[in-house]
Structure formats: C-alpha cells, structure tokens
Amino acid sequence: MAPTMTSPSGITNFVINKGNGVKGLSEMGLKSLPKQYIQPLEERISTASFGIKNTEESIPIIDMSNWDDPKVAEAICSAAEEWGFFQLVNHGVPIEVLENVKEATHRFFELPAEEKSKNSKERSCSNNVRFGTSFSPQAEKALEWKDYLSLFYVSEDEAFALWPPSCKDEVLEYMKKSEILIKRLLEMLMKRLNVKEIDQEKEGLLMGSMRINLNYYPICPNPELTVGVGRHSDVSTLTVLLQDQIGGLYVRGGTDKKSWIHVPPVKGSLVINIGDALQIMSNGRYKSIEHRVAANGSKNRISVPIFVNPRPSDLISPLPEVLASGEKAVYKQVLYSDYVKHFFRKAHDGKSTIELAKI
Ligand SMILES: O=C(O)CCC(=O)C(=O)O
Ligand SMILES: [Fe+2]
Secondary structure (H helix, E strand, O other): OOOOOOOHHHHHHHHHHOOOHHHHHHHOOOOOOOHHHOOOHHHOOOHHHOOOOOOOOOOOEEEOOOOOOHHHHHHHHHHHHHOOEEEEEOOOOOHHHHHHHHHHHHHHHHOOHHHHHHHEOOOOOOOOEEEEEOOOOOOOOOOOOOEEEEEEEOOHHHHHHHOOOOOHHHHHHHHHHHHHHHHHHHHHHHHOOOOOOOOHHHHHHHHOEEEEEEEEEOOOOOHHHOOOEEEEOOOOOEEEEEEOOOOOEEEEEOOOOOEEEEOOOOOOOEEEEEOHHHHHHOOOOOOOOOEEEOOOOOOOEEEEEEEEEOOOOOEEOOOHHHHOOOOOOOEOOEEHHHHHHHHHHOOOOEOHHHHHHEO
C-alpha cells in the first residue's frame, strides 16, 4: 500500500525528507497528534501544575547595569552554583539586536519547505549549517515537536557565504553583540574558581567555538502528549538563550532540586545556563541543570540559544586552579568532540551524557 500522509512512513517523509517539519504538520490543521510524537507518560509535561509556585522558587533575575560591582559577580556565581540557570536584564546586548534576530527567525521558518530544506542534512553543502526537526530522529523512540536551524560558527567569511540570507546578518549581529557579555560572565565565573586571568589559551578552551540554533515550536494539536524538547542538559560551557514572550521552558530546581520550575519570559532579558563543559571544568561547582520545553496548543514559540563551547579539539577536565588546593577531581579528561558526539548519538536522556566524564 502506498504511504498516505497519516501513515507512519508518510509522516516521516513529509516532516523529515520533504523538509516540511512539524511546522508543516501544524499548518495542515491536524486534529490529533501523530503517534510518533506521543511521549511516554513520565516524559510528558503537565503545564497545569507548573509555573504557579511561590516566588522564591524561581530562577534568579540579575540586573547587570553595574556589571563591575562585586555584588553582581557574587549574584551570578551563586546562581551558577545553586541554580545553574539565571536571567539577565540590562545585559548590554541592545534590545533592537534581540528583536531583529527574533524577526529573522520567523522569516527563516516562513520560507517554503523547499527553500529551508536546502539546508537539510542531505542537501546542505556544509556540516556547519543544518535545518532539521526533533533532536536526533534516528535515535529517538518518540519524536520532539520542534524544528530548528543550527549554525556552527567558523568564521565571518564562512557565515556570509553559507548561512541562509534570510537571517544571517541578524544572527551574526546577535552573536557579535553577545560576545562582550559572554566574556564578562566567564571572567566573573573564573575569578571565583581562582582563575585570575583569561589568557588566550583559556579563552579558546572556554569559548573557542560557538553554535547558534534557531528553534521553532509550532502550535501542537495535543501539547500534553508530547514535548518541544525533552529533558537534557547542554554540552556547552554556557548557553545564552533568547526566548520570546510565549513561555514553556522548565528547569529542574526548587528547594527539593527535583521540581520543574518555569522560566517566565521577561521582556529584554537573556536566560543564561551553565553547560556540562563548565560543570566538568569547575569540578562540579557550577551546575549544568536539566531542562525541557513544553509544546504549546495555541501559539507558535521561538527561541535562539547561543551555545558557547570549547573547541572540538580541546581536552576538557577540571581546571588546575580548581584542584590546586588539593580537591579531588571527580571528572576525567575527555576530548570535547567525543563528548559532543556522545550527546548527539542518543535521544535526549536527562543528565546522562556527563557520566562519560565521571571518574
Ligand atoms: O527553547 C528553549 O527555551 C530551550 C531550548 C534548549 O534547551 C536547547 O536548544 O538546548
Ligand atoms: Fe538546552
């Protein structure tokens, strides 16, 4: 029998091979969620019980206007230790730059499937530009309700040549304008670890490569049965995340460290989270926290994370400055490209990637 649109192979063909993504499915006005997207009960997100916690159970919001005030550094380092997640306001990245990159994200996803899929795994002329859907469809038992464009930054020349014209200027500007903020954050975080100065070698190790994702979560017919992104922690040093006003990001935390806490959209803010690479380099002092994204039944949501990473060729391990006082290393040395490969080979599975580096 020929595959129909609603047969499993028909859906895969339409979403993945033809490049329509879940956005294409969403726009067909499906009345119910295709079964490939149905998550096991324990992974589903019941939004009714989230986001209405008392005020102390919310990730810190830190004002960076006086970024050289030691109190700001103190707030940032404490948030990185206790929550692994915080929001920044008055962070120095112009609001216009943020608005422009959000608009550019919508512009890219509004392109016809045929145009977007020029950047698919099969057709993209570079591994550094990738349009796709879900997280790792070949490895997943249940798919995630998300489309994305992933851009690995190598050089400005390459970005100009290869990134989609509909969004490249805005994405590059967002990346460039965030760099000062990223450096400031890393300086504060390093100081607390007794790293006095970020020399060229350390800078390469902490922020030697960058990846920007444009995430698109279209309206979902049964949001309670699926996820936008499943439980995971980022493999980055740190992640700078721009989200729109829709909401849906949840992080593990609260007094019991087990609750799922909503990250409410704050106009003009940037969400920062610590990734596995920094958890390893800080020997566990800074926490790379599990997070996930709910699907939405009435609104299309976008987010634009910048993953600030070590270079693929870097060996990551607890920093010598951290171990200088005799603290015992809890992580061993790992080649960063091996770490990242291990992450992408699996479906999202919480905090399990870091097991690779545990002693
Ligand atoms: O969309 C979001 O808010 C978060 C996305 C995310 O966790 C990721 O891309 O790693
Ligand atoms: Fe993430």
